[in-house]
Amino acid sequence: MAARCRPLEVLAIDRSPGYAGWARAAATAGTHVVVADARDLPVRDGACDAVVSGLTLNFLAPPAAAVAEMVRTVRAGGLVAAYVWDYAGGMDLLRLFWGAAVDADPSAAALDERRRFPLCRPDALGALWTQAGLGEVSVAPIEVPTVFADFADLWEPFLTGQGPAPGYLATLSAADRERVRDALRAALPCGPGGSVELTARAWAVRGRRAG
Known part of the structure; x- marks a missing residue:
């Protein structure tokens, strides 16, 4: 956002000190990184021209509390936006992974993000933005090619x-991990030289605070 939109100032927030430290080391001039919770932003009312959540909203409970904070901190007429992965149908790699995991271990179905994150759909995101009192609400897909050199x-x-x-795999024995690995390898569409070309889709939602 700093490179594309060239804002005068950016405040980046993450509640993980490790992630915040990485971002701070990579930050450009005018970007400030702090450790904080998205549901309690360290920003005064109406201070921002735009507030954006990147690949985070579905991990916040309840997500409406985070959206309310975004609305609180943006100025009248300002932009409130977010993007989340389309776990339901647009994440080829995860769909193939969980399919392989469930084949090897049916109990893995309960961990699939498609079930865990019903928010990550256009209708649910649009409704969340509308319920937060935002206007001019729109939802659009972002598709990203994900190409891997080999398995x-x-x-x-x-x-x-x-x-x-990865957290699920870490709980498995070495033999069970190998079963998931082999099932995933068999399900992948492989190209020349063993390359794998998939697609990842995110849904982006945006709206404006009333003036």
């Missing part, structure tokens, strides 16, 4: 323990 390039991030799918 190892795709699989290794699942072993980090970060996120629902």
Whole structure:
């Protein structure tokens, strides 16, 4: 956002000190990074021209509390926006992963983000923005090609323990992880040289605070 929109000042917030430290090290001039909770923003009423939540809203409970804070801190006529992954149908990699996991372990179905995050759909996002009193509400898709050089390039991030799918894998025995890995490998569409080309879709929602 800093590079594309060139705002005079950016306040970036994350409640993880580790993530905030990484962002602080990479920040450009005019960008300030603080550790805080999105449901209690350290910003006075109406101080911002725009407030944006990136790939976070579905992890906040209740999400309406975070949206209310975004509305509180934006000026009259200002923009309130968010984007979240389309877990229901637009995340090819996760759909294939959870399909493979459920084949190997039916209990894994309860952890699938498609079930856990019903918010990540156009109608639910639009309703949340409208209920927050925002006007000119619109929802649009963002599609991102996700290309992996080979299966190892795709699989290794699942072993980090970060996120629902890697966290699930971390609870499995080595043998069970291998079963999920083999099922996923068999389900993937592979191109020349073993490359894997998939698509990731996010839904972006935006609205304006009344003047």
